[in-house]
Every structure is written in C-alpha cells, then in structure tokens.
Amino acid sequence: MRMDDDKRFMMRALDLARQGQGHTRPNPMVGAVIVKNGKVIGEGFHEIFGGPHAEVNAFNNCSESSKNATLYVTLEPCCHFGKTPPCTDLIISKGIERVVIAMTDPNPLVSGKGIQKLREAGISVTTGVMESDAASINEVFIKFITEKKPFVLYKAAMSLDGKTACPSGESQWISSGESRRESHTLRGMYKGIMVGAGTVIKDDPLLTARTEGFDDPVRIIVDGNLSAPLSAKVFQNKGDVIILTTSSGNPEKLEKLQNLGMDVIVADSDVPGVVDLEMAMTGLVLKGIDSILLEGGAETAASAFKAGIVDKVRVYVAPMIIGGEKAPGLIGGEGAKTLQSATKLYDIQMKCCDVDMVIEGYVKKT
C-alpha cells in the first residue's frame, strides 16, 4: 500500500517539477509534495533559476502544520548554502517525519550528504522512488554536472525512405504541421540550437523559438570555413549567435562577424576547415550553454555523431516515399563501415504526431 502511495505522490511531484521546464537552467527541475494523513497539504516546484527551491515553496504553500508529515521530493534536498539556505535545515525544523526522494544529487561533491543529514536528525528517508523518471527530466542537468558538457538532442524529419528532400532540393514540408509545431516548442527547452553553414546558406533560417513564455535559443552555427554569408537572417536577427569555426576562415570576415556582435569559438581539428566539435562543446559550456538542439543538416549531423557529442535522437518519420538516388538522406559523412559500428539507440520511445511517427532514444556511447 505504502509503495503505491509513494509512487502516486512522487508522480505528482514530477508533474510539478516539469512546470519549471526551460526556466531553471543550469539548475535542475525539482518538485515537492507534502502529505499528511494521506492528504496533500502543500506543493511546490523550483520555478526559476536562483528562486526558492521546490521544498521551500511547498512549505510556504502548506494549508496546515507540516509536523509529522511526509515530504516527497524529486531530487535529494540540498545541504549546503547556495543561492538559498540549505533545504535539509528547513525540513528538520518543520518536524517532517519521513522524506521520500526520487534520485540522489548527481553532483559527486554533495551526493548523499543531504540524505545523511536528514537521517542523522532522526528522519526516515526512502530513496529511488520513480528514479528513472526523475533522471530523465533532468538529463541536461545531470550531464552538465557530471561531464561539464552540453546535452545534445539531434532532431530531424525524414520521409519513410529516409530522405530529407527531393532530388530537386524541395524539402518544405516533409513532416506534418503538428510535428513542426512540436519541434518549435522544443527550441524553447534548449539553451542553444545548432546548425551547419550549409543549412544557413540553403534555408536561411531565423532559428527562433516561436514559443510563448520561452527565450529564443542561442544560435550556434558550425562554419569551419566561414562560408555563410554576412547577409544571412541568422546574423541580422536580435539574439545571441555563436559561430564555431577554425583558423582556416577568412580573418577579415571573422572580424566583420565579431563587429556585428557574433561570438566566435575557434576549434581546429586535424583536418583544415573542419571544426573539432568535441573541443567546441567545452567552449560552449564555458559560455553557459548546457543544452543544444541539433537540427542538422546531413554533414553537420554526421560530424556530430562522429565526434560523439550527441546524447539523444528524435526523428519524425513522415508517411511519404520520395525515392531517388540523388535525394539527400538524413545523415551524410562516410557512414558506418559495418552494422556493428553503426550508432545504436536505447530506451526507445515511439509515438504518433498527427500522421508522423516519432522515434526517440538515447545514443549508446562506445
């Protein structure tokens, strides 16, 4: 019985946590529920970066005394002074009898310390309830904390036969209107959106979020030879732009881009004109980019997979057959030499979006 209740209240805490999506970075999304005699008496979530933690909001919203109540929280309560005082002290002072936690803090410097402090104060602590769900909503935060690299989602649309355009180049639109609206919403959830110079030249996209209540993502352009024209929309529109390039680019053009207010990261690889994406990721983290939505095209996507920077893949498959040997496919480059060395996904989720099939999964790192 208790297990069922624990799951039910933790699910509610996870729903609350998700309400902070897009507003808490680089901090995690956290939800908290306070339960007394089987009834929810307080709820809260981490609403905005630097704001009160979920536990604080839940206590502030309590309809009655939380003495001897149970606290459900999606992430181990903090036990150190950050932007706010430690939540463990607050939990202890409120006379909470039991704390149920979905996942421990992924920061190895503090992981388990909050739990230890609560137990030392005589509070019963249960951990691991709905743990994988909690980890999945904070996949960006976990990667940022443990690897100091941005979490990268590769998102693309293709026809049933794996094509992204007709041989003529016509590509708008392969996926349904609903799929495209969903993709635009995704842009608000990521700190940066990354495309290659080829996409800038061919499609001249704005790369804005068009999602109410969310900031536009930082536009990240992979352009090893600085081949995208200065007149491109992405360079005119207000908002942050970071260009990933190499020392092969024209220095005068580089200066012009910088004078226009573009930020530049130079990351040379062994091949002239080809950006070392892995190195560039470290530069991006230093500029506060915790998450990237990678939108292609085929060559940039191929380089990203080759560099091992992609964490998750979401592909919209439209019920349409384009055919044609000259029609471009999703991923360029040289491709895998054997099926064994092909990029594999795990934890696959599938759903429909209008008439399209959406397939999502995490990239198996070798």
Ligand SMILES: [Zn+2]
């Ligand atoms: Zn806290």
